[in-house]
Every structure is written in structure tokens, then in C-alpha cells.
Amino acid sequence: MKTTLSQIMIPLDHYPMVSEEESLENTLNILTEEFKTRDHRWHNYEAVLTTNSKGEVTGMLTLRSALRVTRKIIFPSLFHRLMVLSKHEPTNWSTPKVKQFSNPLKSRLIDISVEVDDAISYVLKHNLNSLLVSNNQKIVGVIRTIDLFWYIEDVL
Amino acid sequence: MTLPHQLNSLMIPMDHLLTINEYDSVRKALKLMRESFHQESAWQGPHVLVAIDNHQKPVGLLTLKTLLKSTIIKKSVQDPYFKSEYVSWHYLKKCHDQGISVREVMRPISVFSISYHNFDINTAAEIFTRNGINYIPILDNDQLIGVIDKSKIFYKLHSLSNSLPKCVTTFDSLVRNYKSLKCSISILFSSIFQFDSKKASR
Numbered sequence: 046m047k048t049t050l051s052q053i054m055i056p057l058d059h060y061p062m063v064s065e066e067e068s069l070e071n072t073l074n075i076l077t078e079e080f081k082t083r084d085h086r087w088h089n090y091e092a093v094l095t096t097n098s099k100g101e102v103t104g105m106l107t108l109r110s111a112l113r114v115t116r117k118i119i120f121p122s123l124f125h126r127l128m129v130l131s132k133h134e135p136t137n138w139s140t141p142k143v144k145q146f147s148n149p150l151k152s153r154l155i156d157i158s159v160e161v162d163d164a165i166s167y168v169l170k171h172n173l174n175s176l177l178v179s180n181n182q183k184i185v186g187v188i189r190t191i192d193l194f195w196y197i198e199d200v201l
Numbered sequence: 202m203t204l205p206h207q208l209n210s211l212m213i214p215m216d217h218l219l220t221i222n223e224y225d226s227v228r229k230a231l232k233l234m235r236e237s238f239h240q241e242s243a244w245q246g247p248h249v250l251v252a253i254d255n256h257q258k259p260v261g262l263l264t265l266k267t268l269l270k271s272t273i274i275k276k277s278v279q280d281p282y283f284k285s286e287y288v289s290w291h292y293l294k295k296c297h298d299q300g301i302s303v304r305e306v307m308r309p310i311s312v313f314s315i316s317y318h319n320f321d322i323n324t325a326a327e328i329f330t331r332n333g334i335n336y337i338p339i340l341d342n343d344q345l346i347g348v349i350d351k352s353k354i355f356y357k358l359h360s361l362s363n364s365l366p367k368c369v370t371t372f373d374s375l376v377r378n379y380k381s382l383k384c385s386i387s388i389l390f391s392s393i394f395q396f397d398s399k400k401a402s403r
Contacts, residue, residue, distance in 0.1 A: 077359050080352070091352055109330055112355040116326040119362055162276055165269050172333040174266075190265040191248070197272050198231050201301070 048196050050157050050164060054178045054186035057094065057102070065095040065103050065144035069114065072143040076111055090189070092175060095147045102184040104147035105177065114146050150184070153177050157185065161196050164188055208320045211357055212339055212347035213247050215259075223252045223260055223307065226300040227271040230263055249336045249348055252307045259345040261307030264336055270306045310338045310345060317341040322361075325354050 061079050063072050076093050091108040153173055155164055157180040164176060168190060178186040219237045221230050233250055240246030252261035313328055315321075317339050328337055329351045339347045 073359055073362075077356060080356060108352060108355055109333065112326055112351060112358065113330040115355060115358045115362055116323060116330065119358055120323045162272060165272050169266065169269055169273065172266075174335070190269065193269055194231075194234070194265050197269060200272050201228050201231065201275065 048161050048199065050155070050159060050161060050178055050188060051180075051186070053161070053192045053196055054157075054188050055090075055192065056186050057184060060090065060092060060094045060187060062094045062096050062102075063143060065097055065142065065147065067095075067143050069141040069143050069146060072106055073111055073115065076106070076108075092187075093143070093147075095143055102150070102177065104144065104149055105153065105175070106143055106147040107174065109174070110146055110148060150177060154179055154184075155188070156180075161193065162200075165193050165197070168193065208317065208339070208349075211322075211353045212349050213249075214347045215251070215345060218247060218249065218251045218348060220251045220253045220259070221263065221303055223254055223302070223304040225303050227268060227303060227306060228300060230268060230303050234263070234265075234268065247348070247350070249350075251345065251348075252303050259310055259338075261304065261309050262336055262338060262348065263303060263307050264334075266335070267306045267308055271301045274301055274305065308334075310340075314338045314340050315349075317346060322354060322357065325349060326358060329354060 061075050063075060072093055072095075076091070079093075080091070093106045094102050095104045095106065097103045152171065153176050155167060155176045155178055157178050159167075167173070168176060168188075174190055176188045177184050178188055217240070219233050219240065221233055230250060234248070237246045237250060238248065248265055250263040251259050252263055254260045313332060313334060315325060315328070315337055318341070320339065325337060328334070335351045336348050338345050339349060
């Protein structure tokens with residue numbers, strides 16, 4: 046019997062969710078807190094899902110995006126510093142909202158009916174660590190590289 | 202610059218990593234990867250293996266993503282496009298019949314690496330984000346001494362950013378001082394200019 050995405054995906058409720066209007070600072074704190082509470086090893090979950098006012102998933106702040114933005118905060122480029130000087134605006138890192146930095150759905154969305162082999166090809170082609178699984182245009186779960194790992198043991 | 206003792210806390214040392222010969226099969230690597238997950242305690246082990254050559258020298262890294270590549274090779278054998286190309290098909294057929302070896306899918310250590318003595322957390326974060334990788338080998342005189350993982354770098358940077366408000370305040374006050382200085386100089390020059398023009402008109 047063929048393995049399907051629904052058998053290996055992680056349900057949405059395993060992931061922390063925040064409103065897309067939430068501040069970036071709070072979202073990064075949630076990501077770090079989850080890391081601490083889940084015994085310092087998060088088995089590639091390491092992402093926060095963002096939702097709109099209707100509770101629909103609108104994006105995903107991955108660890109890679111979080112690392113990118115944290116690096117920019119701590120080590121701002123000369124260009125960024127000059128922009129701050131020229132804009133006459135004070136620097137306030139708690140103002141940006143998470144939606145400005147989360148990954149849009151379209152770049153990591155895969156239908157539940159897609160074969161696992163195709164999901165692997167998608168992950169490798171776009172160099173992703175996780176995909177969002179949709180069923181009738183509704184996000185129902187997440188597939189991580191480690192979930193695909195269990196599958197390849199059966200294939201090889 | 203991150204001091205070596207700080208890097209030690211971020212790095213998975215070589216003796217915590219499992220090794221596999223580069224000519225071993227991917228099937229064996231999968232089993233070893235499972236062991237690696239539970240190496241320290243349940244689910245706490247690294248998700249990476251080190252590939253070594255016949256002289257025990259580390260030559261590559263095997264991550265979850267590199268192992269996923271092996272299914273693509275397996276699938277490509279049936280692909281008519283590859284079948285039409287004799288050379289690729291011959292190579293893939295060989296992989297299929299004899300089993301895919303670790304060296305076919307591993308990431309060579311030389312591709313991305315950081316020197317232990319020149320380690321800088323900013324550079325490491327840049328390599329992770331630009332190249333979409335999850336592990337970077339740390340070399341000391343071209344010898345692999347450990348691997349750093351993306352999540353540890355993020356949590357370290359995030360803890361550093363807790364001290365950021367101070368830096369931001371300092372930077373903001375510098376910006377404000379610069380702007381008020383610019384304003385004062387312009388007032389000074391304009392008053393001097395006005396004084397000179399009045400003097401000239403007399």
C-alpha cells in the first residue's frame with residue numbers, strides 16, 4: 046500500500062500559532078520559548094504559523110527566516126544604518142509585525158493528494174525544510190524533512 | 202568575533218557524530234541516522250552523519266536532505282528522459298543495481314566550512330540563510346573538529362538580541378545627537394551669514 050501525505054504529516058495543532066499582526070519580537074520569543082519547553086530539541090518543528098483574523102493560516106515564520114531577521118537586527122548593514130539616519134526615524138525593533146517576515150503560503154503549499162515522491166522533489170527543488178499540506182484549499186498539516194526520512198526507508 | 206570557548210558550546214564535537222564510509226550504501230546510512238537521533242538520549246542526537254574515506258579522513262556530511270536525494274536517483278531510473286541519455290541512464294542503473302553509495306549524495310566538507318579560529322557568528326548565520334543549509338562543518342587546520350547547527354546559532358543570536366535595547370538606545374541617541382548637531386551647525390552658519398550680509402550692507 047502506498048504511503049500518503051496524510052499518513053506522515055504533522056497536524057497543525059502541534060505548531061504554535063500567532064496572529065499575523067503580532068509583533069516580530071513576541072513571535073521570536075514564542076519560537077525560543079517553544080524550544081526551551083520542548084526539551085531543547087524540537088525535531089525540525091522550529092516554526093511558527095501565522096493566522097489572519099478568521100483563524101486561517103496565512104504564512105509560516107521558519108527558523109531560517111527567524112535567523113535572517115535576527116542577524117539583521119544584531120548586525121545591521123551599513124546601508125541599513127544610513128537609511129535610519131536619512132529617514133529621521135528612531136529605530137524600534139518591536140514595531141515590525143511578523144507578517145512582514147513570514148514566508149507566504151504559495152511558496153510551500155502542496156495538495157494532500159500529491160504523492161510523497163513528488164513532495165520530496167518539491168522540497169529538494171525549492172530547498173525547503175517543511176511544506177504546508179492543503180486539503181480543499183484549507184491547510185491541514187505540515188510535512189517536515191524528518192517525516193519524509195521515515196518514508197524513504199521503505200522506498201530504498 | 203566569537204571566542205573559541207563560546208564556539209565550543211555551540212558546536213557538536215566530532216566525537217558526538219557517527220561516521221560512515223563514503224563507499225557504504227545509503228541504506229546503511231539510514232540505519233545509522235536512526236541511531237544518531239537517539240545517541241545522547243531519546244530524540245536528542247544530531248541529525249547529521251560524517252562520511253569518511255578509506256583513510257578515516259572526513260570527506261562529507263550526510264544530512265536528512267542529502268539522504269532524500271537518493272529517492273530521486275532511484276526514481277530517475279524509470280524516467281524516459283534519462284533512459285534516452287545513455288550515460289546518465291547507465292550511471293543511474295548502476296546506482297539502482299548496486300545500491301546508491303553515500304558519496305553519490307553527501308555534501309563534500311569543502312563546499313561550506315568555517316575555520317575554528319576565525320569563527321564569527323554573523324558569518325555563520327549568513328552562510329545558513331544564504332545557502333539554505335542546516336549544518337556547517339568547523340575545521341581546525343583542515344581537520345574536521347565538529348559541526349554547528351542552524352538552530353543553535355539562532356537561539357544564541359536571539360539571546361544576544363535581548364541585550365539589544367541598550368545598543369538601539371545608544372544608536373538612537375547618536376542619531377538624535379547627530380541631527381541636533383547638524384541643526385545647530387546650520388543655525389550657526391545662517392546667523393554668521395546674516396551677520397556678514399548686514400555688515401556688508403552698512
